[in-house]
Amino acid sequence: MKLSRTLQIASSPHVSSGASVDHIMYHVVLALLPVVGFAVYAFGLAAALVIFTATASCVATEHFLNRLNRRETPVSDWSVTITGILYGLTLPPALPLWMVVIGGVFGVGIGKYLFGGLAYNAFNPALVGRAFLQAAFPQAMTHWSEAFSPGRFTDLPSSTLTIPMAEPVYDAVTSATPLAVMKFQNATTGVPELAFGLTSGSVGETCAALILAGGAYLALRNMLNWRIPVSILATVAGLSFLMNLIAPGEYASPVFMLFSGGLMLGAVFMATDMVASPITNAGCWLYGLLIGALVVVIRYWGGMPEGVMYAILLANAVSPHIDRLIQPTVFGTRPENGEKKDEQEGTA
Amino acid sequence: MLDNFRRSTFRHGIHPEEHKDDTRDLAIRRFPFAPTLLVPLSQHLGKPAKVVVREGQEVSRGQTIAEADGFISVAMHAPASGVIRKIGRVPSISGDLVPGVYLEPYPASTQEVADGEPCRLETATPDDIISAIQRAGIVGLGGAAFPTHAKLKIPEGKSLDTVIINGVECEPYLTTDHRVMLEQTDDVFMGLRYLMKATGAGRGIIAVEANKLDAVETLRKACPADLPITVEVLQVKYPQGAEKMVIKALLDREIPSGGLPLDVHAICVNVATTAEIGRLLPHGQGIQERVVTIGGPGIVKKGNYRIPIGTPVRFALEQVGVTDDMTRVFLGGPMMGPAVSSLDVPLTKGTSGITAVTRAETGAHGERRIYPCIRCARCVDACPMYLNPSQMGILAKNECYTEMAEEFHLMDCFECGSCSFVCPSHIPLVQYFRLAKRMLRKTARPA
Ligand code: SF4
Ligand code: SF4
Numbered sequence: 001m002k003l004s005r006t007l008q009i010a011s012s013p014h015v016s017s018g019a020s021v022d023h024i025m026y027h028v029v030l031a032l033l034p035v036v037g038f039a040v041y042a043f044g045l046a047a048a049l050v051i052f053t054a055t056a057s058c059v060a061t062e063h064f065l066n067r068l069n070r071r072e073t074p075v076s077d078w079s080v081t082i083t084g085i086l087y088g089l090t091l092p093p094a095l096p097l098w099m100v101v102i103g104g105v106f107g108v109g110i111g112k113y114l115f116g117g118l119a120y121n122a123f124n125p126a127l128v129g130r131a132f133l134q135a136a137f138p139q140a141m142t143h144w145s146e147a148f149s150p151g152r153f154t155d156l157p158s159s160t161l162t163i164p165m166a167e168p169v170y171d172a173v174t175s176a177t178p179l180a181v182m183k184f185q186n187a188t189t190g191v192p193e194l195a196f197g198l199t200s201g202s203v204g205e206t207c208a209a210l211i212l213a214g215g216a217y218l219a220l221r222n223m224l225n226w227r228i229p230v231s232i233l234a235t236v237a238g239l240s241f242l243m244n245l246i247a248p249g250e251y252a253s254p255v256f257m258l259f260s261g262g263l264m265l266g267a268v269f270m271a272t273d274m275v276a277s278p279i280t281n282a283g284c285w286l287y288g289l290l291i292g293a294l295v296v297v298i299r300y301w302g303g304m305p306e307g308v309m310y311a312i313l314l315a316n317a318v319s320p321h322i323d324r325l326i327q328p329t330v331f332g333t334r335p336e337n338g339e340k341k342d343e344q345e346g347t348a
Numbered sequence: 349m350l351d352n353f354r355r356s357t358f359r360h361g362i363h364p365e366e367h368k369d370d371t372r373d374l375a376i377r378r379f380p381f382a383p384t385l386l387v388p389l390s391q392h393l394g395k396p397a398k399v400v401v402r403e404g405q406e407v408s409r410g411q412t413i414a415e416a417d418g419f420i421s422v423a424m425h426a427p428a429s430g431v432i433r434k435i436g437r438v439p440s441i442s443g444d445l446v447p448g449v450y451l452e453p454y455p456a457s458t459q460e461v462a463d464g465e466p467c468r469l470e471t472a473t474p475d476d477i478i479s480a481i482q483r484a485g486i487v488g489l490g491g492a493a494f495p496t497h498a499k500l501k502i503p504e505g506k507s508l509d510t511v512i513i514n515g516v517e518c519e520p521y522l523t524t525d526h527r528v529m530l531e532q533t534d535d536v537f538m539g540l541r542y543l544m545k546a547t548g549a550g551r552g553i554i555a556v557e558a559n560k561l562d563a564v565e566t567l568r569k570a571c572p573a574d575l576p577i578t579v580e581v582l583q584v585k586y587p588q589g590a591e592k593m594v595i596k597a598l599l600d601r602e603i604p605s606g607g608l609p610l611d612v613h614a615i616c617v618n619v620a621t622t623a624e625i626g627r628l629l630p631h632g633q634g635i636q637e638r639v640v641t642i643g644g645p646g647i648v649k650k651g652n653y654r655i656p657i658g659t660p661v662r663f664a665l666e667q668v669g670v671t672d673d674m675t676r677v678f679l680g681g682p683m684m685g686p687a688v689s690s691l692d693v694p695l696t697k698g699t700s701g702i703t704a705v706t707r708a709e710t711g712a713h714g715e716r717r718i719y720p721c722i723r724c725a726r727c728v729d730a731c732p733m734y735l736n737p738s739q740m741g742i743l744a745k746n747e748c749y750t751e752m753a754e755e756f757h758l759m760d761c762f763e764c765g766s767c768s769f770v771c772p773s774h775i776p777l778v779q780y781f782r783l784a785k786r787m788l789r790k791t792a793r794p795a
Contacts, residue, residue, distance in 0.1 A: 003662050003665055003666050003670065003691065004691070005670075005674065005675075005691070006675075007675070007676060007677060007687070007688065007689060007690075007691070008675045008676040008687070009676075009687050009689050010676065010687055011686065011687065011776075011778075011779050011782070012678065012682065012683060012684050012685055012686060012687070012765055012778070013682060013683045013684070013765035013768050013769050013778070014676065014678060014682040014683075014685070014687070014703075014705065014709075015364055015365070015520065015682045015683070015709070015769065016716075016768070016769050016770075016771075016774070017362070017364075017769050017770045019726070019770060019771075019772040020716070020717075020719075020772050020773075020774065021719045021722055021772050021773050023772065024722075024724070024772055077719065117720075118719065118720060118722070119719065119720035119721055119722045119723070119773075120720065222726070223724075225725065274722050274723045274724045274725070275722055275723050277723075279723050279725045279728055279736065279738055279739075280725070280728060280736075281725075323739075327736055327739075327756075328728060328731075328734040328735065328736055329734060330605060330733060330734050330735060330757045330760055331592065331596075331602055331603075331605070331732070331733040331734050331760065332592070332602045332603050332604045332605040332606075332607065332733075332760070333604070333605045333757070334602065
């Protein structure tokens with residue numbers, strides 16, 4: 001019998017590692033879930049609503065824009081879900097929900113879609129959304145409620161459900177973030193409180209331990225370049241240590257700098273956005289150094305108590321230039337090879 | 349496992365599933381002759397051989413049917429005793445018809461091979477050995493099919509200290525080199541003697557990947573005491589078997605971009621090629637057959653077979669049987685092996701394997717969604733040449749081929765496929781790079 005078959009023609013390689021974008025993104029969502037859980041635990045119903053609204057508005061915006069342009073909806077790749085969750089985690093718990101929606105629409109619409117969608121965003125869209133809110137509603141964006149307030153699971157802060165465009169009314173129970181306390185009253189908060197998120201702050205930036213655990217999980221699965229957070233954190237620690245040596249007591253301590261504010265969340269989950277960070281490892285070290293230095297400068301000498309968001313956005317803008325500057329050194333092009341050649345020519 | 353990481357290797361690379369267990373322990377078996385053998389005149393890189401027989405002429409197995417045309421060319425030998433039916437064009441893996449010879453073996457053709465003029469190790473000069481290797485039609489059997497003798501001629505001003513015998517065989521599924529090292533151990537050492545005499549190299553290293561420790565043991569035991577030879581174990585990693593990677597791992601020397609192994613004072617010869625030199629030269633014979641692994645989930649009787657050159661893939665598959673759901677056949681391993689579009693394609697000297705897979709392996713692979721590059725850097729971390737496949741992929745999509753070559757070293761890519769293998773966006777990176785090179789060659793030619 002003569003063997004005959006319809007053969008599939010495809011060029012090699014005929015096998016693959018099985019990795020896929022949606023798989024990676026899905027794991028990032030998983031790594032964020034404990035942080036979300038803690039946020040809800042610490043700030044109650046308000047935080048749950050903020051995160052849910054943030055995610056929903058980001059997903060809906062992408063869906064709507066894709067519909068408008070008759071593109072296939074890529075919500076299944078989870079990336080916009082990540083944007084939504086991250087964006088939610090950076091917001092103050094008592095932020096009026098209508099503002100949450102506006103920031104989400106802006107972040108995804110302008111920060112991601114206008115640049116061309118997945119993989120073309122020059123900036124982290126979550127931070128674009130937050131930056132917009134910071135500029136548009138500076139008061140609301142710096143209004144922090146106390147963590148672990150007794151009524152957090154039963155009552156909503158009066159500001160949460162403010163009608164759109166109206167001035168939000170705040171309850172009495174508000175609190176300053178450790179960084180603001182540091183900046184404006186020059187008092188520090190204890191390290192255990194910071195590491196385990198017992199302070200006030202944005203919805204999800206307070207529990208460093210869970211953020212680091214999520215980061216470690218992703219790094220182990222090769223879904224996050226650990227060099228970026230390590231470089232950022234080392235730079236912040238190093239610079240603040242140095243400043244403390246020069247002028248003891250005037251500046252916040254390295255440990256306080258590391259664990260306060262949005263640094264952990266930013267370093268682990270935001271700065272590591274693959275699309276907006278450099279591609280080489282050397283580039284990633286440099287990029288982290290840049291972010292770390294900017295954070296310290298803004299926090300110490302800037303007008304605001306917190307600078308992580310702007311530091312990352314600035315570094316995002318610089319990232320393509322870092323890539324242009326630092327390319328991998330191709331096999332067989334390093335100078336010692338040249339020497340060997342010369343040697344040989346010498347003997348010839 | 350930990351052991352593996354302490355062994356020498358190169359930087360980057362990937363770990364595809366090995367799939368070698370099905371055939372690694374199966375001894376090499378002989379194959380019958382196909383009713384017609386199709387012998388292409390160019391089974392090597394370089395100039396095609398010149399036919400020295402006529403249509404209708406009777407030839408005996410091992411007889412020279414075409415001679416080398418120039419230095420970068422080798423002879424062809426009759427794979428079987430029979431009649432030259434036609435001299436014309438035969439199908440090839442590229443899809444084109446190429447010059448070749450149709451040989452019809454006699455039904456009673458035996459495996460007996462005609463002896464030629466022997467090349468004696470004791471008396472031969474280096475040049476004698478080099479021309480004997482050329483006359484024997486020997487090319488790199490690892491897949492590259494570069495004429496072996498051409499590597500041995502050391503040009504004025506170059507020097508050589510090490511001959512490396514490459515028994516790494518890092519492609520999944522393939523076990524031919526493994527079997528050759530186990531079953532033709534003496535041939536390997538004999539071949540190495542010829543190679544060292546021809547080049548005057550001071551030492552020889554046989555490199556084997558850590559997944560073939562039985563071969564390492566056999567080789568070490570049989571290693572003649574009078575030869576300055578060591579057997580080295582390398583980490584299991586793809587593409588450890590690539591010439592540049594073997595040399596990097598063993599000697600920690602990097603072949604300069606665009607250069608040759610000789611630039612770092614080494615040459616690298618595949619272990620099966622070495623065994624053929626050791627087997628054929630003492631009898632003055634030429635290559636008429638080669639060891640091929642026929643494997644993969646689409647094959648019924650998987651194994652390592654000694655198959656006459658020119659055997660059509662269809663005949664080979666009929667002998668071993670294929671499963672009903674077999675959908676794709678490629679020559680060589682899954683990382684670099686080209687898929688065959690027609691089963692009439694004959695086996696050539698460079699064919700180290702015939703691998704057939706089913707929809708279960710390729711189905712999901714072929715229909716995967718392609719995302720834009722998310723710049724995850726996995727390809728950068730995988731590329732053994734330290735290239736930037738991500739950037740080159742974007743440039744290729746925009747047809748910026750010149751920029752790829754001039755700024756991103758496209759020509760240093762040896763198409764190992766590691767970047768495509770790891771890409772979570774499923775971008776056909778190496779496929780783009782092959783196309784880019786072809787386009788560049790096309791535009792370069794008229795100038
Ligand atoms: S195919 Fe080329 S670019 Fe891709 S990993 Fe291999 S050498 Fe690097
Ligand atoms: S592996 Fe694919 S997605 Fe990742 S950087 Fe390379 S080309 Fe881009």
